[in-house]
Amino acid sequence: MPSSPASGYWSRRQRALLEQLERDEARLNARLAEVYEREAARLERDIAAYYAEYGEGAVIEYRTLLQSLSDADRRLLMERMDDFAAKHPQWAHLLPVRETVYMLDRLEAMQTAIRIQQLEVGAIEQQELDAHFREQARRAANLAVEALGFGSDFYAINAPVVSDTVGAAWAKGESYSERIWANREKLAAYLNDDFAKAVARGDGFKRIAADLCERFVGVSVRDARRLAFTEGTFLLNEAQRKVFAADFDECRIVCADSRACPVCKALEDKQESDPIRLDEAVPGVNFPPLHPWCRCSHVPAVADWDEWIDGYVARHGGDAVTPPIAKAAKGGGL
Numbered sequence: 001m002p003s004s005p006a007s008g009y010w011s012r013r014q015r016a017l018l019e020q021l022e023r024d025e026a027r028l029n030a031r032l033a034e035v036y037e038r039e040a041a042r043l044e045r046d047i048a049a050y051y052a053e054y055g056e057g058a059v060i061e062y063r064t065l066l067q068s069l070s071d072a073d074r075r076l077l078m079e080r081m082d083d084f085a086a087k088h089p090q091w092a093h094l095l096p097v098r099e100t101v102y103m104l105d106r107l108e109a110m111q112t113a114i115r116i117q118q119l120e121v122g123a124i125e126q127q128e129l130d131a132h133f134r135e136q137a138r139r140a141a142n143l144a145v146e147a148l149g150f151g152s153d154f155y156a157i158n159a160p161v162v163s164d165t166v167g168a169a170w171a172k173g174e175s176y177s178e179r180i181w182a183n184r185e186k187l188a189a190y191l192n193d194d195f196a197k198a199v200a201r202g203d204g205f206k207r208i209a210a211d212l213c214e215r216f217v218g219v220s221v222r223d224a225r226r227l228a229f230t231e232g233t234f235l236l237n238e239a240q241r242k243v244f245a246a247d248f249d250e251c252r253i254v255c256a257d258s259r260a261c262p263v264c265k266a267l268e269d270k271q272e273s274d275p276i277r278l279d280e281a282v283p284g285v286n287f288p289p290l291h292p293w294c295r296c297s298h299v300p301a302v303a304d305w306d307e308w309i310d311g312y313v314a315r316h317g318g319d320a321v322t323p324p325i326a327k328a329a330k331g332g333g334l
């Protein structure tokens with residue numbers, strides 16, 4: 001079978017879907033970048049307050065940080081934890097255990113505050129990404145049903161195909177939600193380590209604040225971009241696979257024109273002549289995304305479209321109209 005021309009019906013619609021996804025991603029990334037800048041400024045204020053309380057001039061003696069925390073500071077920390085738990089009861093289990101707060105010295109208190117802030121940022125990411133991903137899954141599923149001839153707005157945002165796809169665990173058994181928390185936990189550990197080392201080195205407030213904020217924003221921006229991109233590819237493919245599975249047995253991977261990577265290209269060539277079963281598609285193994293930053297998609301593979309149309313009509317009733325995807329395949333390519 002020759003390669004489908006990129007100008008075919010399905011390729012064109014799929015490309016428009018990807019362009020829309022990338023516009024939404026750009027907006028999402030811009031919104032999150034604002035959150036990171038705002039939170040970095042808050043971290044800087046927290047460090048400033050910390051230096052004002054425990055420092056002498058612009059530096060802090062490391063050993064004064066090993067003293068116990070004042071009651072007022074402990075109360076503030078507790079309040080911040082309570083506030084998080086009230087706002088995000090579903091994530092409250094991620095907070096440090098309350099009893100441990102009584103044992104914290106001043107350094108550990110700052111580190112705990114840094115960790116709580118990372119949870120606060122993670123909660124915002126969970127919300128933003130969930131809304132973004134739902135919309136992408138809905139749109140991708142709708143494009144697939146449209147190709148099957150069911151109109152273009154078949155699925156609503158709360159349709160099972162959307163809810164079952166968004167938040168599903170895939171590569172290494174991790175969902176995007178777990179990945180957000182793993183990224184935040186890792187960044188919190190880095191910032192905690194940066195802070196302790198900088199104080200021990202005798203770095204001044206300005207230097208510490210600048211270093212921490214730079215790492216905070218830089219890592220957050222990179223992590224969020226990669227996560228949204230790769231998970232977006234997962235959702236697009238997974239939502240469509242679920243729709244296609246009702247009427248097709250096999251599919252093959254189609255590389256993104258601009259970003260074709262050697263790993264995916266080799267699979268594309270292989271599946272061109274040897275498609276995989278839709279129910280045996282495994283993201284990260286034989287189905288996109290194959291790796292971080294993968295933007296490949298898939299298309300149903302049918303050896304004989306006439307036979308497929310006969311089967312389709314038999315399944316959907318005698319007056320079933322030939323779906324657009326079959327018409328396109330017969331008329332020159334997908």
Ligand SMILES: [Zn+2]
Pocket residue numbers: 255256260261264288290291294295296
């Ligand atoms: Zn790829």
